[in-house]
Amino acid sequence: MNAPVSARHLMSAAASRAVRPRGRLTVSQWADNHRKLSSKGSNEVGNWRTARNPILREIMDCLSLHSPVREITVMKSSQVGVTDGPFICSLGYYMEYAPCPVMVFMPTLEARDTWKVQKFNPLLTETPIIRNIMGGLRSRDAQHSKDVIEGPGFIIFLAGGNSPNSYAQKSAKVVEADDLDRFTDSVGESTRKVGDQKVRTSEGDPVELMRSRFKSFPNSYKFLKASTPTIKDASLIEREFNSGDGRRYHIECPSCGEFQVLKWSNVKANVQMTEAWYVCEHNGCIIHHQDKAKFLPEMGHGGTARWIPERPEITKHRSYHISALYAPIGLGPSWLDLMIHFKRVHKNPQQLMTFINSNLGECWEDRSAEKLKTNELQKRAGNYTHGEIPPGCLVLTMGVDTQDKWLAYKWLGWGAPLTDGGPMRHWIIKYGAILGDTTGYQVWDDLEAEIHLTMVNSYGKEMRLRAVGIDSRGHRGEQVKNFVMRPSLKVPVYAVQGSTTHMGRAIAQTGSYPNKGKTGKVIKHGYCTWNIGTEHCKDYLFGNLVADADRQQSEYVINFPQGLEVEYYDGLISEVYDPEKKRYIPRVGAKYKRNEPLDCFVYAWAIGQHRDINIGRGRSGRPDPRYWERLAVTLEGEYKVEKVEGAGEEKPRAIPAPMSDGKISLGNSKRFGR
Numbered sequence: 157m158n159a160p161v162s163a164r165h166l167m168s169a170a171a172s173r174a175v176r177p178r179g180r181l182t183v184s185q186w187a188d189n190h191r192k193l194s195s196k197g198s199n200e201v202g203n204w205r206t207a208r209n210p211i212l213r214e215i216m217d218c219l220s221l222h223s224p225v226r227e228i229t230v231m232k233s234s235q236v237g238v239t240d241g242p243f244i245c246s247l248g249y250y251m252e253y254a255p256c257p258v259m260v261f262m263p264t265l266e267a268r269d270t271w272k273v274q275k276f277n278p279l280l281t282e283t284p285i286i287r288n289i290m291g292g293l294r295s296r297d298a299q300h301s302k303d304v305i306e307g308p309g310f311i312i313f314l315a316g317g318n319s320p321n322s323y324a325q326k327s328a329k330v331v332e333a334d335d336l337d338r339f340t341d342s343v344g345e346s347t348r349k350v351g352d353q354k355v356r357t358s359e360g361d362p363v364e365l366m367r368s369r370f371k372s373f374p375n376s377y378k379f380l381k382a383s384t385p386t387i388k389d390a391s392l393i394e395r396e397f398n399s400g401d402g403r404r405y406h407i408e409c410p411s412c413g414e415f416q417v418l419k420w421s422n423v424k425a426n427v428q429m430t431e432a433w434y435v436c437e438h439n440g441c442i443i444h445h446q447d448k449a450k451f452l453p454e455m456g457h458g459g460t461a462r463w464i465p466e467r468p469e470i471t472k473h474r475s476y477h478i479s480a481l482y483a484p485i486g487l488g489p490s491w492l493d494l495m496i497h498f499k500r501v502h503k504n505p506q507q508l509m510t511f512i513n514s515n516l517g518e519c520w521e522d523r524s525a526e527k528l529k530t531n532e533l534q535k536r537a538g539n540y541t542h543g544e545i546p547p548g549c550l551v552l553t554m555g556v557d558t559q560d561k562w563l564a565y566k567w568l569g570w571g572a573p574l575t576d577g578g579p580m581r582h583w584i585i586k587y588g589a590i591l592g593d594t595t596g597y598q599v600w601d602d603l604e605a606e607i608h609l610t611m612v613n614s615y616g617k618e619m620r621l622r623a624v625g626i627d628s629r630g631h632r633g634e635q636v637k638n639f640v641m642r643p644s645l646k647v648p649v650y651a652v653q654g655s656t657t658h659m660g661r662a663i664a665q666t667g668s669y670p671n672k673g674k675t676g677k678v679i680k681h682g683y684c685t686w687n688i689g690t691e692h693c694k695d696y697l698f699g700n701l702v703a704d705a706d707r708q709q710s711e712y713v714i715n716f717p718q719g720l721e722v723e724y725y726d727g728l729i730s731e732v733y734d735p736e737k738k739r740y741i742p743r744v745g746a747k748y749k750r751n752e753p754l755d756c757f758v759y760a761w762a763i764g765q766h767r768d769i770n771i772g773r774g775r776s777g778r779p780d781p782r783y784w785e786r787l788a789v790t791l792e793g794e795y796k797v798e799k800v801e802g803a804g805e806e807k808p809r810a811i812p813a814p815m816s817d818g819k820i821s822l823g824n825s826k827r828f829g830r
């Protein structure tokens with residue numbers, strides 16, 4: 157592009173705009189007047205007709221210059237024409253009718269390039285009025301440019317959401333983002349408060365970053381976002397939909413005249429799967445697929461259907477939901493197509509999720525998610541306080557998460573299972589942060605002091621940590637290694653890292669990346685890292701948190717103390733399971749950004765199952781009830797003497813803890829309780 161020339165174009169266009177009489181042309185009128193569809197990007201070729209897909213008209217018209225609506229969110233099924241309609245038509249409108257600076261975001265630079273070739277270039281070359289505008293300029297340059305399209309009075313930036321540079325410096329009046337749920341959920345940098353310090357993190361919300369693009373147009377901007385949703389609570393488009401006015405398309409039943417939103421549960425089919433129909437939710441009337449041409453057109457445009465907002469008090473941000481049930485005949489799947497598709501995939505969670513996202517335009521929700529809510533977990537806080545060891549808690553481990561500017565640590569308590577073969581019980585004992593630059597020594601000295609703390613249980617007995625797992629995958633691998641090898645440590649400390657493969661166990665049997673000597677031989681008791689099956693650990697945590705919802709407090713597997721802050725619980729449930737990716741992914745929302753409470757649990761829980769620690773198990777590796785008996789006698793002995801006859805005669809036996817792989821002095825091993 158050529159800056160001086162384009163500046164001149166901008167100025168002359170501004171001058172011509174000033175004298176041009178301005179009607180109140182809407183985007184849909186502009187498209188009906190001018191837009192041509194190309195075989196490159198559309199099902200149907202020829203003149204654009206908004207009436208062909210009535211559900212798009214209002215969405216398009218919110219983008220019109222005179223509409224008071226500023227933000228438009230579309231949560232949709234795939235292939236419903238939102239890209240061709242609101243996106244491409246409004247770009248034509250803002251190029252020809254109301255020129256201004258525009259930014260279009262796609263999730264990645266690759267997606268942007270594909271979109272440009274398939275969707276945008278046909279507008280430039282096959283809609284005559286646009287072709288004329290572009291032809292007056294160096295059209296070839298414009299066509300070949302991937303990231304900027306310029307013409308009289310307008311400039312369109314085409315950006316990829318995975319490229320932080322795409323967000324910087326540019327200013328636009330119209331910002332449009334397609335496929336929002338495919339955007340990476342953190343771009344650029346931001347600061348966040350941890351304890352009483354501000355910490356710089358590399359997490360930026362793409363929607364907020366886009367929002368900062370139209371700051372110079374506070375009263376005239378347009379912000380369009382659309383996407384097929386993904387997973388409940390992890391979906392950006394769901395979040396945006398919920399912050400808008402929440403519109404759904406109400407159609408009139410051709411038989412009884414009652415208005416309703418088309419719902420998947422009301423679509424029925426015969427056993428042979430040769431016919432599908434819709435059951436009116438008011439009077440059970442049969443609504444036929446062929447009647448779509450009758451009930452889909454909207455009020456004022458030959459029909460009676462209408463968008464109705466759930467939150468009409470929100471006026472500047474309209475959010476729309478579109479499902480494939482509304483696809484006009486010939487422009488998408490029929491109800492029968494959908495039923496056949498559903499029958500094929502409904503038993504497979506991964507395929508079912510895709511069906512729900514792509515065809516119903518709805519989020520996938522794990523059935524357990526309802527029970528994992530911050531306030532629900534907070535209510536479970538037990539009759540012990542933060543930092544206190546309650547009865548039954550006989551072993552302690554710690555998980556440490558490493559950040560650039562701080563360390564998060566968690567003390568996790570372990571106790572005997574309540575039933576034979578049942579899960580061991582756990583108590584969150586203490587959660588905290590050590591602030592300071594983790595390239596320095598001070599935080600690590602502070603961590604060592606924390607690790608060596610002696611706690612006193614409710615029977616007055618001293619307890620110390622049995623083992624510690626420290627995250628070594630962050631930027632501080634070298635510092636973690638130096639710390640783990642400190643000769644002064646009196647507790648087994650292991651470097652751990654989340655495995656990139658799906659391990660079916662909490663922690664690997666052997667260490668990875670061991671230190672080797674000059675001859676290439678592994679150094680015995682040298683440094684290594686231990687892979688952790690994070691998915692396995694999270695399954696265990698979330699599975700038990702869900703199961704605890706139906707248990708008495710005295711039977712909880714995961715116990716919380718009084719006094720944990722709400723941020724702790726938000727962090728603990730900061731991820732949800734994605735059946736498609738087969739792993740846990742972050743929930744959206746600022747309150748879920750801190751996942752250290754979750755990671756620390758994973759490290760503390762996994763390290764208890766390290767082959768040299770093996771909490772609750774005998775030497776064979778099998779669960780050993782005597783393990784707990786011995787500890788209970790040692791740590792809660794007075795209680796046992798009072799309650800259990802004869803128990804006082806049994807002398808507590810101190811079994812030396814096995815040496816760990818690192819050359820770690822275990823100090824007074826009796827204190828570890830084995």
Ligand SMILES: [Zn+2]
Nearest residue numbers: 409412436441
């Ligand atoms: Zn009816």
